[in-house]
Amino acid sequence: MKTSDSKSPLLKVSELHASVEGVEILKGISLTINRGEVHAIMGPNGSGKSTLANIIAGRPEYTITKGTIDYKGNNLLDWDPETRAREGVFLAFQYPVELPGVRSWQFLKSSVDAIRLHKGEKELSVREFDKLLDSKRDFVDMDQDLVRRSVNEGFSGGEKKRNEILQLALLDPTLALLDETDSGLDIDALRIVSEGVNRVRTPDNAFLLVTHYQRILNYITPDFVHVLVEGKIARSGDSALALQLEERGYEWLREEIPT
Amino acid sequence: MTQTPVGYSTYELDFERLKKDSNKWVESLRTEAWLSFKNLGFPTARKGNEPWKYTNVKTIAETPVILGSHPVPNVSLNEISEIAPWSNDWTNIVFVNGRFMDDLSNIDGTEAQVSTLNMAFSENSKDIEEALGKTAKWKEDAFIALNTAFIQDGVYIKVPQNIKVEKPINVLFLTMPKDEPEVSYPRILIDCQANSQLTVYESYIGMTDGKYFTNSVSEITLREGSLLEHVRIMYESEESFHIGTSRVSQASSSKFNSKVFERRVGLGRFDLLTNLEGPQSSCDLNGLYFTSGQQHVDNYINIDHKEPHATSRLYYKGILDGKSRAVFGGTVYVQPGAIKTDSRQEDKNLVLSPDAEIDSKPALFIWADDVVCGHGATAGNIDQDTVFYMRSRGLDLETASRLLIFGFASEIIEKIDDGHLRDYIESLFLESLPSYKFEF
Numbered sequence: 001m002k003t004s005d006s007k008s009p010l011l012k013v014s015e016l017h018a019s020v021e022g023v024e025i026l027k028g029i030s031l032t033i034n035r036g037e038v039h040a041i042m043g044p045n046g047s048g049k050s051t052l053a054n055i056i057a058g059r060p061e062y063t064i065t066k067g068t069i070d071y072k073g074n075n076l077l078d079w080d081p082e083t084r085a086r087e088g089v090f091l092a093f094q095y096p097v098e099l100p101g102v103r104s105w106q107f108l109k110s111s112v113d114a115i116r117l118h119k120g121e122k123e124l125s126v127r128e129f130d131k132l133l134d135s136k137r138d139f140v141d142m143d144q145d146l147v148r149r150s151v152n153e154g155f156s157g158g159e160k161k162r163n164e165i166l167q168l169a170l171l172d173p174t175l176a177l178l179d180e181t182d183s184g185l186d187i188d189a190l191r192i193v194s195e196g197v198n199r200v201r202t203p204d205n206a207f208l209l210v211t212h213y214q215r216i217l218n219y220i221t222p223d224f225v226h227v228l229v230e231g232k233i234a235r236s237g238d239s240a241l242a243l244q245l246e247e248r249g250y251e252w253l254r255e256e257i258p259t
Numbered sequence: 260m261t262q263t264p265v266g267y268s269t270y271e272l273d274f275e276r277l278k279k280d281s282n283k284w285v286e287s288l289r290t291e292a293w294l295s296f297k298n299l300g301f302p303t304a305r306k307g308n309e310p311w312k313y314t315n316v317k318t319i320a321e322t323p324v325i326l327g328s329h330p331v332p333n334v335s336l337n338e339i340s341e342i343a344p345w346s347n348d349w350t351n352i353v354f355v356n357g358r359f360m361d362d363l364s365n366i367d368g369t370e371a372q373v374s375t376l377n378m379a380f381s382e383n384s385k386d387i388e389e390a391l392g393k394t395a396k397w398k399e400d401a402f403i404a405l406n407t408a409f410i411q412d413g414v415y416i417k418v419p420q421n422i423k424v425e426k427p428i429n430v431l432f433l434t435m436p437k438d439e440p441e442v443s444y445p446r447i448l449i450d451c452q453a454n455s456q457l458t459v460y461e462s463y464i465g466m467t468d469g470k471y472f473t474n475s476v477s478e479i480t481l482r483e484g485s486l487l488e489h490v491r492i493m494y495e496s497e498e499s500f501h502i503g504t505s506r507v508s509q510a511s512s513s514k515f516n517s518k519v520f521e522r523r524v525g526l527g528r529f530d531l532l533t534n535l536e537g538p539q540s541s542c543d544l545n546g547l548y549f550t551s552g553q554q555h556v557d558n559y560i561n562i563d564h565k566e567p568h569a570t571s572r573l574y575y576k577g578i579l580d581g582k583s584r585a586v587f588g589g590t591v592y593v594q595p596g597a598i599k600t601d602s603r604q605e606d607k608n609l610v611l612s613p614d615a616e617i618d619s620k621p622a623l624f625i626w627a628d629d630v631v632c633g634h635g636a637t638a639g640n641i642d643q644d645t646v647f648y649m650r651s652r653g654l655d656l657e658t659a660s661r662l663l664i665f666g667f668a669s670e671i672i673e674k675i676d677d678g679h680l681r682d683y684i685e686s687l688f689l690e691s692l693p694s695y696k697f698e699f
Contacts (some may be wrong), residue, residue: 059647097645
């Protein structure tokens with residue numbers, strides 16, 4: 001397995017085409033993300049922005065018909081989802097899944113241990129894990145009671161999203177993909193989630209934020225904004241582009257799609 | 260209605276060989292029960308025979324089995340504690356191949372009156388004559404008749420009025436299979452007098468691989484205000500046959516809390532019939548079955564509300580793998596006049612393999628007004644979204660499957676208060692999980 005130096009790109013998506021059940025969703029996406037950067041992917045519903053994040057994380061139902069994804073100098077598409085996670089890819093789900101009967105504590109510890117073992121480190125003792133968990137719970141203002149319960153079961157929408165950020169903080173990924181984490185959140189929850197993300201940011205990791213609205217970008221400032229329309233990047237820019245979209249919507253960009 | 264079994268003659272021979280009992284009452288009971296069994300025959304899955312619709316006992320009828328004879332194989336305490344629930348803090352009563360093992364049991368030191376059926380018979384106990392066969396009606400049920408025809412060893416537990424028995428009574432029916440398949444007829448008689456409290460664990464354990472038949476009957480009488488906590492464990496051999504019955508009779512304000520765990524058997528069936536015969540009586544029946552390979556498990560449950568203001572809860576969960584099959588037949592009857600009945604029943608299944616089959620039939624018959632009753636059944640599998648979520652957190656398929664299956668089972672396992680027993684059940688259900696893996 002190759003390790004990349006800090007100068008080469010962390011993630012390089014080239015000419016990516018992908019389909020689901022025979023319908024092409026991504027029609028040639030190219031994108032480079034370096035360590036320390038925050039990228040926002042915006043776009044109207046059905047543009048393929050969630051698909052991109054899910055493909056990077058390894059969701060199985062997509063077929064890659066063309067193109068490559070290079071991650072830390074490796075062919076990411078060769079890896080199963082758990083290998084990607086252990087190598088530092090993290091997807092915060094748009095709809096976090098409920099795991100009835102699976103205790104959050106057990107789930108989180110199993111994840112942390114799986115990643116540690118992959119790195120050649122030892123599993124954490126109960127005490128060590130509790131200490132780690134306590135320190136990260138503060139990031140998202142998560143009640144201790146929630147980690148004793150079944151994963152996401154009976155959680156409110158906001159609690160589920162905060163639980164995703166708690167996992168993000170615990171697993172400490174190199175590449176974090178946030179799939180519409182802001183949708184359905186009230187302003188307080190959005191602030192908590194954003195602060196959690198900001199506390200996880202370092203010069204060594206990178207973020208890809210998938211969002212429909214500019215709102216979350218008031219809290220997490222992106223270095224780059226890409227607008228996805230009909231499976232292609234219609235325009236890339238800096239955070240000013242997001243404000244422009246907020247004002248004008250997405251329609252005017254349809255003419256800009258490269259052919 | 261009857262089926263002429265190939266192996267039937269071996270039962271006949273056994274019955275003739277069975278040593279005549281010095282207790283005349285027992286002898287005539289056996290003879291009557293034997294005639295009743297011959298008359299009833301093994302049940303068939305013929306049309307209209309609802310209780311046996313999904314479970315065909317033809318293979319049992321066609322397998323020659325003989326009554327376990329001496330010498331009873333040696334089993335050490337070490338071997339027992341390896342495979343069966345065991346704690347020195349419990350009152351342990353051990354049977355091997357149907358025979359009571361005095362040296363492995365400690366029936367003293369409990370507030371309950373405990374004796375073996377053999378002891379009670381030789382003392383010509385009038386108590387037993389009055390109680391035996393009262394709730395387990397051998398004239399109506401072939402397997403109860405068969406068990407009664409061969410009644411010999413077993414355990415009789417009586418809790419005096421107002422007594423709370425502190426230590427759980429752990430009754431183990433262990434089978435060491437022999438080359439020639441044997442049959443054993445475990446029998447338990449429990450009588451909780453008014454306002455008494457008792458905890459009983461009743462386990463059926465196959466010590467090694469091999470073919471045999473367990474035909475068990477438990478008769479339970481709960482008098483006014485009494486409480487019985489009951490756990491029943493089926494962990495027989497992969498090739499075994501197990502047909503068990505519990506018949507419970509509940510007087511007013513009595514409570515019956517039952518937890519059934521079925522982890523391994525070849526062809527298994529457990530009938531749990533409880534009669535709520537007094538107002539304010541209640542039963543809480545929980546169960547967990549996990550079938551794999553070619554196993555077949557049938558849980559047949561009847562709750563009969565005969566009096567007003569009684570409460571019943573029936574909650575079973577099943578995990579099915581391989582080519583196994585499970586049957587859940589839960590029926591709640593609310594008799595005329597049983598107003599203010601409060602009843603819920605539910606059966607949830609997790610189907611892990613496309614070749615596994617669950618037949619879940621919850622039913623409700625209400626002949627009274629002013630009742631609250633509900634029932635439901637579900638069968639589902641683990642969806643790809645769930646598995647992807649877990650894998651995206653670094654968990655491999657094996658770990659993900661294990662966490663999910665155990666999560667499903669833990670809801671029932673957690674209902675056990677006794678930490679020692681809970682650990683045992685957890686290991687029973689967990690040990691087979693690590694090798695399991697979903698295919699996607």
